[in-house]
Amino acid sequence: MKAWSRPDVPRVSPDPRRPRVHDTATGELVEVGPADGPARLYVCGITPYDATHLGHANTYVAFDLLVRTWRDAGLEVTYTQNVTDVDDPLLERAEATGVDWVELAEDQTQLFRTDMEALRVIPPDHYVGAVESVPLVTELIQRLVPTGLVYQVDDPEHPDWYFACSAAPGAGEVSHLDREAALAIFGERGGDPERPGKRDALDCLVWRLERDGEPSWDSPLGKGRPGWHIECTAIALEHLGPAFDVQGGGSDLVFPHHEMSASQGRAATGQAFARAYVHGGMVGYQGEKMSKSKGNLVLVSKLRAAGVDPMAIRLVLLDHHYRSDWEYTDADLERATERLAAWRSIANNPTAFPANETVQAIRDALRDDLDAPAALAAVDTWVAASAAVETDETESVTEVLTLVDALLGVRV
Ligand code: ZN
Numbered sequence: 396m397k398a399w400s401r402p403d404v405p406r407v408s409p410d411p412r413r414p415r416v417h418d419t420a421t422g423e424l425v426e427v428g429p430a431d432g433p434a435r436l437y438v439c440g441i442t443p444y445d446a447t448h449l450g451h452a453n454t455y456v457a458f459d460l461l462v463r464t465w466r467d468a469g470l471e472v473t474y475t476q477n478v479t480d481v482d483d484p485l486l487e488r489a490e491a492t493g494v495d496w497v498e499l500a501e502d503q504t505q506l507f508r509t510d511m512e513a514l515r516v517i518p519p520d521h522y523v524g525a526v527e528s529v530p531l532v533t534e535l536i537q538r539l540v541p542t543g544l545v546y547q548v549d550d551p552e553h554p555d556w557y558f559a560c561s562a563a564p565g566a567g568e569v570s571h572l573d574r575e576a577a578l579a580i581f582g583e584r585g586g587d588p589e590r591p592g593k594r595d596a597l598d599c600l601v602w603r604l605e606r607d608g609e610p611s612w613d614s615p616l617g618k619g620r621p622g623w624h625i626e627c628t629a630i631a632l633e634h635l636g637p638a639f640d641v642q643g644g645g646s647d648l649v650f651p652h653h654e655m656s657a658s659q660g661r662a663a664t665g666q667a668f669a670r671a672y673v674h675g676g677m678v679g680y681q682g683e684k685m686s687k688s689k690g691n692l693v694l695v696s697k698l699r700a701a702g703v704d705p706m707a708i709r710l711v712l713l714d715h716h717y718r719s720d721w722e723y724t725d726a727d728l729e730r731a732t733e734r735l736a737a738w739r740s741i742a743n744n745p746t747a748f749p750a751n752e753t754v755q756a757i758r759d760a761l762r763d764d765l766d767a768p769a770a771l772a773a774v775d776t777w778v779a780a781s782a783a784v785e786t787d788e789t790e791s792v793t794e795v796l797t798l799v800d801a802l803l804g805v806r807v
Pocket of ligand 1: 438439440477627652
């Protein structure tokens with residue numbers, strides 16, 4: 396499907412150093428980006444039943460920093476993101492609100508696109524829906540049949556197809572959870588550990604056969620619809636190939652979602668699914684994690700409608716390290732708005748402090764596990780120093796603000 400419009404990103408002369416990011420699978424900082432060829436990134440997309448909240452925006456801005464840092468290193472980037480445009484939560488919301496599920500998905504995907512555009516997030520090269528990927532999913536499941544790792548549950552009425560995660564090679568390589576913890580989280584995050592007829596409680600659904608009133612598609616596996624994990628596995632393998640550089644998402648996707656996709660990918664190709672698994676933190680509001688089910692959402696579209704500058708929203712997000720869990724307050728927005736005004740005052744003032752140290756500090760910060768707060772602090776220091784000098788340094792202003800645009804995605 397169509398992504399959103401690409402922001403105009405200034406090209407600066409490259410600094411070839413690759414970034415290091417935290418890999419959940421090894422627990423270490425690892426350098427990411429190939430020696431040659433494009434860097435390949437997959438980030439799990441939205442299930443479009445509710446508009447973009449700050450938690451979503453936090454994830455996509457975090458991986459936008461990775462895309463921008465790779466580009467700054469002179470690399471081409473191939474970026475794939477999915478849209479889970481058919482799944483239980485979407486169908487449930489459509490049913491509850493009396494809206495057609497297709498229309499709900501299209502409307503919310505469109506709202507997401509406009510939010511991403513406003514935040515100057517570079518769009519993926521492949522923006523791919525679950526519905527349009529049904530043939531990819533069923534082909535992948537059929538490819539897995541000879542491994543013995545996919546099977547139909549022992550349920551004469553609905554013999555759905557499952558993947559035997561725990562039995563797969565490399566099981567547990569992403570999350571390293573013990574069985575008890577895995578079982579608890581699996582149930583909380585859309586899994587069905589209690590489903591009768593499975594070989595193992597942690598096995599995950601890959602193809603759900605048709606039920607009354609649910610959408611379904613013809614396939615050699617029987618008429619049905621895709622499971623969530625296999626959707627991402629199929630889309631990533633099709634558009635990036637195996638052993639791509641980074642699989643990204645929020646930390647609530649480590650298990651089961653990324654664990655299952657990694658197992659399926661390895662089982663299908665004999666190679667690692669991704670080279671690194673990178674996860675953003677959770678954003679809270681009023682004492683709890685921001686989530687649709689809790690109803691405590693701060694929506695990007697609502698902030699924009701209230702007249703908040705999208706660059707201030709972006710600065711709110713960048714002021715927190717992508718891996719940290721944090722709670723949004725109005726003070727965050729006030730601070731970001733003041734910061735943007737201070738930066739803009741320098742843009743309109745041709746006197747500035749020399750740029751070299753600041754340029755280096757921004758580049759170093761992003762290569763050090765995408766440390767955006769450190770990059771913002773470096774810009775603040777330069778802005779404060781610039782306000783105190785009177786030499787004519789128009790070139791320095793252009794140099795720093797161009798890098799701020801290219802690397803941090805903030806157009807002053
Ligand atoms: Zn995914």
